[in-house]
Amino acid sequence: MKRIIPFILALCLLAGCGSSGNGNTETPAPPDAPAVEAPAQPTEPEPKINWGGDVVSTIRADQLGYRPGDTKKAAIITDDTTFEISRAADGVVVLGAALSEPMRANAADETVRVADFSALAEPGEYFLVTSEGRSYPFVISDSPYGDLRAAVLEMFHYQKCGVEIEAGIWSHPECHAELATIFDTEDTKDVSGGWHDAGDYGRYVVPAAKAIADLLLAYENAPNPDPEALPTAWHKIEWMLKMQDEATGGVYHKVTCRSFPALDIMPQGERNPLVLSPISPTATADFAASMALAARFYPEQREALLAAAISAWEWCEANPDAPGFRNPPRISTGEYGDSSSKDERFWAACELFAATGDEKYHDYIKSDTLYTGFGWQAVGSYGLVAYLFGAGDKADGELYAQMKDKLLADCEGIMGQYAQNPYGDSMGGSFPWGSSMNVANNAVTLILGSRLADKPEYVEAALDHMHYLLGYNSLAQSFITGYGAVSPQNPHHRPSVAAGAAVPGMVVGGPESGLSDPALKAACEGFPAAKRYIDDKESYASNEITIYWNSPVYFALALLDL
Template sequence: MRKAKRVLAVAVALTMGLTMAGCKGGTADVSTEPVSTEEAAGEVSGENMIQNGDFSDGLTNWMIYTNGGVAEQLVTADGEMEIKVSDPGTLDYAIQPYYDGFSLDSGCEYQYSFDVHSTVERTLQWRLQLNGGDYHAYVSDIITINEETQHVTCTFKMEEASDPAPRLCINMGMVEGCPDDLGAHSVYFDNFELYLTDDSGRTDSGSTVETADINVNQIGYLPKEEKKAVVRSADGSEVSGSFDVVDQTGKTVYTGELQDAKENKASGEQTAIADFTEVTEAGTYKIVTENYGESFSFEIGDDIYDAVSDSTLRMFYLQRCGTEVQDDTFGHAACHTGGAIAYGSTSSAFTEVLGGWHDAGDYGRYVVAGAKAAADLMLAYEAYGDQFGDDTGIPESGNGTPDILDEVKYELDWMLQMQDTESGGVYHKITGENFPDAVMPEEETAQMYLAPISTTATADFAATMAMASRVFKDDAATQVYLDAAKKAWAYLEATPGDGVGFKNPDSIVTGEYDDTNDTDERYWALAELYKTTGDETYLNALKEYSADKIGTGLGWQNVGLYGMYAYLTSGSSDDYYDSVKAQFDQAVDAAYANAQADAYGVALGSSDYTWGSNMNVANNGMLFLMANRLEANPDYVKAANAQVDYLMGTNTNSYCFITGFGTLSPVSPHHRPSQSVGQTMSGMLIGGPDANLEDPYAKATLADKAPAACYVDNVQSYSCNEVTIYWNSPLVYLLAGVEAE
């Protein structure tokens, strides 16, 4: 129920179409008038879609975003939301209170309203908008407010596709029409209401994705590998019966019985396995059943992974910073060339920090993320160098050096610039203060900042540079890399971990890559330094770490397995070797047990479907191959192939999670270049299912899904559909490994 306010009962009405400047996206009537002392007559029946719109439950469901502005979000004794502005910033969205948790259906009509007043006269912009991509408004208006409470009402029709997770927000920065000398003040809001008034025009948004009940590797299978499809029942009944493998001519080339019927916990469905390993002849096929339909088509052949392998590696070139990128679709001029300021420095001097890879869907460059990515590529080359050519279409192609090494060197040369020349410590990252809009990289012109030195960045840097000195042993830079690694280690010796780790400074809101424990990073650095140099000083320091305290990860936050693998391949053999090998094997065994237990063969438990779960799948595939190199085991190679199958379509979502490949692959990644040009960059491994539902779109659409099914292909779902260099990097290793083995 709207709370009455005692104000002047003088009405001022404004009506305009959404095609005018103030309101965009369809047709609407907007009214702004002082609130009377009486309840509004003829209130729309139905349920208010804005929960706690009267702030009777404090600020529950309400949040505030700032981007250069300073404000406090409060609830007054009168039950109004107060936005107490200290500094309005410079952007229109510098201060933005917002609400998530409603939907807008295509073809439906709505009435939106709220009350507002301010201690000063100013403008603000209210918006119901897309919560991702270009964040365009479905309906919006710029209004002038003052001390008199106004009741703002808008009736509109949703003309665009249905949106299950839009955002209600108020831009309260320096909105068009605000006085230049706008200082500290407060703005008060109350009685937010959104009602569906007419659903007779509701239309199908076309957002339903057709999936298969027989899931296969949509790119295909190597003739020598184990080949399995997963069949599920749409009605939850036990899966049984036979299946056929049918070629392009319609000829059945193999018939088999479905096996291992069971309920698959992580995906919440009844499944069975169609094993067609005996089919080895090159060709295009599909799986056909009487009761469960047919699969997407797939190929069998020796070269089926050539194109996807090249594309996943070329993604790194397309993510290059500080240079002209040559590509018909994603090419751009040199970006981020203006120099950086060390955060907190009193000097106005700029530091030139050029190159490297843009980390993910944004344009930040982060040492801990880049170190993992570079390490994965170097490990791939060390293990499977013959798989990498000199012809993937980068500027260095044809220079006689495998393109994977040219690409890694581009990142390494940037990382060298991130090391402080005096102390040897390494700056954590270089970004703007805020994430950029959905623009191409050269259009992000904000000032770049070097975030403070961190011990995790320094240790990852030391490990990667020591590895680089070994991998590039015939390159003139080999000594440069080794000297940088040693200098970084000297910094670490003088700088103990503080148990807090890197935290974003005030005003910087880009990716934090926080890590409170740098033990595993230090361990990795020592292991790589020892493996490269053979200096027992590093070995003795390494042995001070108990193997069971290092952690067993191949991610950016836990790098323990990198250190263990470096040590286990260094030629040592003693009791300490045995203890490290035991911990390494324990990690392999745990991943393998998960793969054996899951119908889809994926090495994840039900609780492992978190942000970037596909990285963990690729990491585990990489881990199986590393284990096989330490001690040959064909079961590990089969498990590695199963991780490839999962990523390429043998999963409950029926998606090939690598953009541009397979019958059904993501087309709406959270990736600014793809958003900017309106076309999806190929060769990117997207994040995948995240059962924690860590963005509003996921919360709105996936709340009733099983963990493995918590995936949606939408640009708004950054927790499911972003991409990063360090998700692609283990995939590069994995693809090279399964082809070589």
């Protein structure tokens, strides 16, 4: 059986006891004093050294680290029943403890044991050791993620369109600044600006509304908000305003070329004509919601933003049965299709009620059911948040209670999945396209839920969701470029492909159960759901990046003050 460091020794090492004092406070004995026999000194225990051998991918921990006071866990495939933590500098073992009983990770089709080293709070760099090897090093620190949060926000600078950007090897001159032609007409419109949506250079209103909301709500709800979040979001808001048809208030669904360019084309190299796809109800309602939300963050633009939001709402009122968006003929760029705009209208009504107090929006909310979701397609939770945190005295007590119950029911559902999983996520058995977004959205849901109920365990679970994204997952893989020992090197992102190196701070989609691209299907057919991921630039279903996958990760990091 493996020798385990005695618990007392572990505690001593943690507490730093046993170190000798400098003796300056001792009074020397006078020379004529009678000799006294010195008491026997306790023997200093030899520190145990365990370098643990090679790094093994069977130990899955956060590859950046943990804060001293937070819960710290790793999942390990092992027959061992104990583990140790060693200091990275000298191999000294600082903690030894028992592993959990074996636990099934169904989505990964494997059995693991969980190492809980929450007792270790001494800042430093460490690795976890079993008889098979050791983990990647990680830190325990007040700021274990360093500049990760800033990088996740900086990603939006790299995605800027319509302007020259200075960004090292990813710099580019002004792009996509020409007028766009409105689909099926000869009319043109200036819709320059904003952010490129993803690995392609399209600009889409529906996912943009989610990304803007995440950045603004992060600013509003973070213990230490980043002032840069507001000018960052404004670059996209200015573009959103251009996407509205002044005559009707309706909002064009997207502006793209007719098809995607080659994968190694920089933004300025995409020279095909830009086309504005038709107005859609989801784009228009999302626009109304996100512009009404934005109105409270930019006082000087408040009136213009509210007027734009109200005009979009009026389009929605006049078009109650407008069909969901489908790509028009000969346009093959991202569709962001959605057969129902009910939840988008719900979000818009909640934001407009919070912003204006006009009872007409209240009546609309009361006339329909409640919705949830922090995605681009299901957006109801943004409406709940607008009402629960923004309506103040104007809120109806009964409706407020129903909305609170709705959001907390979502939290309980997430906690149910999380509790059954030895890894840090709450995805259950299904990893949809962009699963990293769902992981981050669930973290955001839990943190906001914890502010409505006395549930500190929600915050603890949300932290584990961040640890999942940074290595506490069945692939021992970080899903954020440039962060973690094993991070994506080949994201499906044109500027990264063209430059030959990944822009840092980008959240990739992560495992995708549906195997929705040929490269992923060829590589991962037959794999369990949680392992259907490849770090391959061709895998748009598992290794692309988007603005609305970065935005909820930024939101969660800001809420958690990481």
